Amino acid sequence: MRMDPHRGRAAGGRGRGLGGGFRILVVLAFLAYGGCYYLSNRTQDPYTGETVLIDSSIGPEQERALGLQAYEQILEQEPPLPRSDPAAQQVERIAARLIDKVDEVTAEIAAAHGMEAPTHWKQFEWEVNVIPSDQANAFCLPGGKMAVYTGLFPVAQSEDAMAVVMGHEIAHALLRHGAQRMSQQKLAQIGQMAGAAGGLDPQQQQMVMAAMGYGYLLPYARTHETQADEVGLMLAAAACYDPNAAIGLWERMSASGGDAPPEFASTHPNPGTRIQTLQSLMPRAMEYREKYCRQ
Numbered sequence: 001m002r003m004d005p006h007r008g009r010a011a012g013g014r015g016r017g018l019g020g021g022f023r024i025l026v027v028l029a030f031l032a033y034g035g036c037y038y039l040s041n042r043t044q045d046p047y048t049g050e051t052v053l054i055d056s057s058i059g060p061e062q063e064r065a066l067g068l069q070a071y072e073q074i075l076e077q078e079p080p081l082p083r084s085d086p087a088a089q090q091v092e093r094i095a096a097r098l099i100d101k102v103d104e105v106t107a108e109i110a111a112a113h114g115m116e117a118p119t120h121w122k123q124f125e126w127e128v129n130v131i132p133s134d135q136a137n138a139f140c141l142p143g144g145k146m147a148v149y150t151g152l153f154p155v156a157q158s159e160d161a162m163a164v165v166m167g168h169e170i171a172h173a174l175l176r177h178g179a180q181r182m183s184q185q186k187l188a189q190i191g192q193m194a195g196a197a198g199g200l201d202p203q204q205q206q207m208v209m210a211a212m213g214y215g216y217l218l219p220y221a222r223t224h225e226t227q228a229d230e231v232g233l234m235l236a237a238a239a240c241y242d243p244n245a246a247i248g249l250w251e252r253m254s255a256s257g258g259d260a261p262p263e264f265a266s267t268h269p270n271p272g273t274r275i276q277t278l279q280s281l282m283p284r285a286m287e288y289r290e291k292y293c294r295q
């Protein structure tokens with residue numbers, strides 16, 4: 001006896017013709033595929049020592065090509081300032097100093113986790129542009145293509161704070177967060193297929209995806225933010241910038257951002273938590289500054 005209250009509304013649903021046993025087999029096959037996908041694409045991240053999911057078919061060249069394609073589209077829609085503009089020159093100078101320290105900082109962080117330094121970033125083709133916009137934002141795409149929006153200048157207020165933001169963005173690219181997100185989405189899709197094979201209707205599937213977003217993908221996104229904060233701070237400190245600028249920066253960021261959404265629904269960590277974490281990282285950042293800053 002089935003007690004499914006939606007049975008009458010199934011309106012000749014796809015799964016109806018399938019025997020229950022067959023349907024379970026299909027679901028199990030998808031789940032097994034998902035499990036295999038996860039197990040065969042796990043890798044240890046040299047920046048954090050943690051096990052992460054990166055699809056082994058996403059190589060550095062593919063990442064770089066995807067990043068470049070996105071970058072060209074963005075610059076076409078939002079033309080950047082000319083290179084001769086003082087803002088563009090300042091940002092280029094900061095980027096050059098940060099990039100110069102990637103090798104040493106990467107090696108030191110990897111060694112702290114007992115791992116060999118990653119080399120994928122050596123294929124990056126670094127470039128930075130300043131885009132006129134009210135947004136207080138910046139990004140670094142996989143492959144090293146960066147942009148800073150002019151709206152960030154009044155919030156950053158200093159080169160040190162600007163270096164903290166740019167270090168954070170560079171860290172996202174170094175940590176291959178883009179490739180990790182693509183791999184997680186693929187895993188979520190496999191889960192969705194299993195749900196569809198199991199006879200969930202589109203609305204139920206959507207609810208499962210939303211739950212997965214909250215329970216799985218969003219916490220990942222927040223972890224990525226915290227990791228980028230940490231690696232970016234070390235990079236800025238090693239490049240002779242004052243890492244303490246990060247505190248005031250995130251205070252101003254949260255003030256300019258209006259009402260911050262509750263942490264569980266946000267890809268960004270709660271500003272208070274973020275500042276606390278940054279403060280706890282400051283002694284280590286100062287060590288990086290002493291060790292690598294040679295002016």
Ligand SMILES: [Zn+2]
Pocket residue numbers: 168172224225228
């Ligand atoms: Zn970020």
